[in-house]
Amino acid sequence: MQTWRLLPFERLDGYENMAVDEAVFRESVLSGGPPTLRFYLWKRPVVTIGYGQDVVAEVNLEFCGERNIDIIRRPTGGKAVYHDAELTYSVVASQARPPFKEDIVTTYRAIAACLILGLDRLGIAAELAERGLPDVKDSLEGCCFAVPYRNELLVEGAKICGSAQARSRGHFLQHGSILIDFDALTTSRVMTHTKSDEKDRVRYLERAVTCVRKHAKREFNEETLAHVIGEGFEEEMNMKLQEEELTLNEQTLKKKLLSGKYLTQKWNLEGRT
């Protein structure tokens, strides 16, 4: 049976979380190694935006400033996410390592299958979205959880997990947010709006988005949620997770990415390093 590396479960600030994910990804591109799974939490609320998003057009900078909500650009694609009460996972692996393939959809589906098995251990019946929602509420188009894409996870028709990927030289990083609780009002307010009434937006989000707390059939906390999702990965991927720390190279790269990229306004606001 193959083994995957499981990194320590930790709560970091958003800058560090992104730097760790990218450091593991870059090292995997350079040195290979077994797939890596990581679960993490956020020290304080953060809005992350997708690699190519226009932060001024999408995020309410004034609101985020008043609430001390950090704004961080991800290395991955996709839309803006408000991270607060959630468990975040990240997977780094070779695209060619079964069951992954070079096409993106197969990777999404393979990881979604792990998440489905994990959530099932809490009695939550999640399923793959077969198609995206066509009628996204205006002015929420830049918000990840307002837009379920094909192959993302739904519970009773509402999105519970949003994921995004980066790819380079045969390797991928996929990370995603599994919502523990959902705050529709703050999620709406961190986004920029030019149209539509706030009550309408909140009502829309409350219908379109759900969370673990709402559907879990047994008690859980952040650690037990990470544990059962990890078991879902082990079962679906037929492997054993083995806890290990970041390598020295990864730690060095993390520090470099932190100071040269994720802690800079140039990257977070303009998308340049």
Add this chain to the structure above:
Amino acid sequence: MSYPDDLLYTRDHTWARVDDTTVTIGITDFAQESLGEIISIDLYPLDSSVKQGEPFGIIESDKTTAELISPVSGDIISVNEDIFDDVGVLECDVYDAGWMIAVEIQDLGELDNLLDCDDYEELVDQAEGRR
């Protein structure tokens, strides 16, 4: 899916059209189809240098960013700026209108590291589990 026989290819799904010492570069049909709906492209600017096997830009689809890997080393002598405003061209014409950069190659020997169309087709078949 068949691939033009006048091009060379990388394992990272980029192609190279060689004309003397000028190498024009783009992505293959396979790359375009597996990315899904392409949203934007970010390419290294004119006059910057690229290295074989290293990125020359990033392409973003609705849920993924992917580094574009250069087939050769050299200086970028031309950038197709038209695709910045019309990424849709990649869905219909990756090999001509969808070219991305042109590079003045430094070492023609690097071309020996690239795949011909038959080898590339075999690589794609393997990636898709057909072989």
